[in-house]
Amino acid sequence: MAPMDLRIFTEPQQGASYDDQLALAQRAEQLGFSAFFRSDHFLHMGDGDPLPGPTDSWTTLAGLARETSTIRLGTLVSSATFRHPGLLAIQVAQVDAMSGGRVELGLGAGWFEAEHEAYGIPFPHKRFGLLEEQLEIVTGLWSTPVGERFDFTGKHYTLTDSPALPKPVQDPVPIIVGGGGPKRTPRLAARFAGEYNQSFPEKSIVVEQVNRVRAACEEAGRDPDSLTYSVAFVACVGKDEAELARRAAAIGRVPAELREHGLAGTPAELVDGLGALAEQGISRVYLQCLDIRDLDHLDLIADTAMASS
Known part of the structure; x- marks a missing residue:
């Protein structure tokens, strides 16, 4: 069985500065985790201290690059609701260049x-078509040969005579499509993604959803093994029950539920859990570390x- 690819994933809108994120990303790099990912949100969720406030994901990733x-x-x-695809393609390509080709784009609907209301961003209630057009545009801009032009006319966006620049360093930039939808999401993943992700799924349905995506690939004439299948779960590990309870309390959770x-x-238990996911066809896991300042947890x-995988 191939080694599990382990990545660190955090939620800075819950209260984290750029420096907090930098410390976590640098520790993750030192320890050999393959990636540092962050959410793209602008509003604190739930109770607790929202300070210092949100940080923009692509501005942050540019600094980390x-x-x-x-x-x-x-x-x-x-989020497709507050990332215009033409500008997003420029931002991601630039950060890819700044990092020497280390960027990946997860894009969702x-x-x-509430975060849209808080910052005056329109929130359309039908968003799947928006996402599909964004994926078409971003990939179309990047794949247009240098010196040629890109045009697109859709229901939501129109691009006319675009020079389709800049180009990212990577060709292609890995795109992640996720979600639990039974039909449309698997088709999008089969068409556009290098990785299909399930975030916080019920563990009993992981295989079922993977199989839907594999079937969508076959229907589209794509090798299902050409996708990476990943999951994201909250990680909370302690060397004993007391430490586990302390870490769970720090993120407002309880050990049994976690x-x-x-x-x-x-x-x-963590090793056993990762092994069970590997048996279900998962080769990459995003470990959501919600206490961003607890570097000892990493x-x-x-x-x-890391030793077991």
Whole structure:
């Protein structure tokens, strides 16, 4: 069985500065995690202290691109509701160049209406068509040969005589499509994605959804094994029950619930959980670390999970 690809994923809108994110990304790089990913949100969720306020994901990743050297960087996921595809293609290509070709783009339809209201961003209630056109535009701009022009006419966007510049360093930039939809999402993944992700799924349905995406690939004439299949789960690990309880409390959760719905418990339990996912066809896991300042948590995960994989 191939080694599991382990990535660190965090939610800075819950209260994190750029410097907090930099410290986490640099520690993740030092420990050998393959990537640092962040959410793309502008509003704190739930109770707790929202300070210092949100940070923009692509501005943050641009900074990290210059202050890291090997770790891959990306979003899980940028929202089609507040990222115009023409501008997004420019931003991602530029950060890809700034990082020397280490960027990945997770792109989704968006869901958090309150953050749109808080910052005056329109929130269309039918968003799937928006996402599909964005994927067409971003990939179309990047794949247009230098010296040629790109045009697009859709229901939501029109691009006319675009020089389709700049180009990213990578060809192609890996695109991540995720979600649990039974039909349309698998088709989008089969058409556009290098990776299909399930974020916080019920563990019992992981295989079922993977199989839907594999079937969509076959229907589209694509090799299902050409996609990477990934999941994201909250990670909460302690060397003993006391440490586990302390880390769970720090993120407002309880160990029993985290064990059921996340990757939580002792280091041995984490290893077992990763092994079970590997048996379900998952080769990449995003470990959502919600206490962004707990760098010792990354050390513990690396000492056990990285060694086992």
